Amino acid sequence: MVGTTTDTAAIAPLAHERRRTVLRRLREYGMPMTLADLADEVVGSENDEPVPELSGEEVTRVAARLHHVDLPKLAEAGFLTYDLQTNVVRLSERGETFDYETIPMAMP
Template sequence: MARNRTQRGHATTGTPSTRPPTIDADDVYRLLADEQRRALLAVLLERDGEMTLDDLRSRLADRVSDERNAGIRLHHVHLPKLEDAGLLTYDPETHVVTPTETADAVRSLV
């Protein structure tokens, strides 16, 4: 059976799977090396569901050391990186951020 590529680059066989998508361990460690990305995932996973970008920003303000640029970096750097890795989804129209099953799989690391 030929493999297809999804939008995020994860290989699929065209049939639905009950297993969450996987992410390479090296990629996880690279992503989580950044303090703000760890805090972002921790906040999302504590909430155990979706949250607005504004709510996420306000909760992160207490957790990160560089508050001044945190909002800009969140929107332009961290959300896209974590979404590309399949750890969250972000809807730019509604400004809603949602963790994925893959994020739950790395919960113990954040």
Template sequence: MSPEDDESPLRDGDSETGLLPDADAIELLASRRRRTLLGLLVDADGAVTLGSLATAIAQTERASGLGATPSHRIAVSLHHAHLPKLDAAGVVDYDRETNSVRYRGDERIETWLAAIDES
């Protein structure tokens, strides 16, 4: 299993705020591909298709010099690893039947994303 496909369980979020604990937010953001995915979803207006996310991530990875992974392979990793993990953590709603993804919003995720982008 590659670090991009990790499946470690997350702890329950803060029941009062509904936000993930910092440790869980950091764990979710440990994957570069998940950071890119979440950045796209934070900026999206509503639901986004798996295919459009995979294409955007492929373009971002190519532009960053990270290789030329085909978008269909990225879609597979999103479908089987990254989106289920984010869905289980309550960060996104992932509909496997329609392959649509909607960001649910999490202030801690956005704070950590911004901090990582600045570094």
């Protein structure tokens, strides 16, 4: 039920722009992505730069944050699956259909 504590906890991860970017990129590509490719896409999106011009250090930092924080939160909320052995990220049915753009953003 919308508005319940459980529902609020499930959608709370979507209040952060980087996590929305992850879902956008996975939807745009329409197929699973590796952590490395997803980190490239996220950094490129956040910096409005093409992938070849990105700093390797920044991509590594974002990949670590995705791996340890963002992807587990999205997976726990049921928006994607993240295979820790292969580092492959896949949208779940919920991630493909949920209208996350209507969720308010977190305050910085």
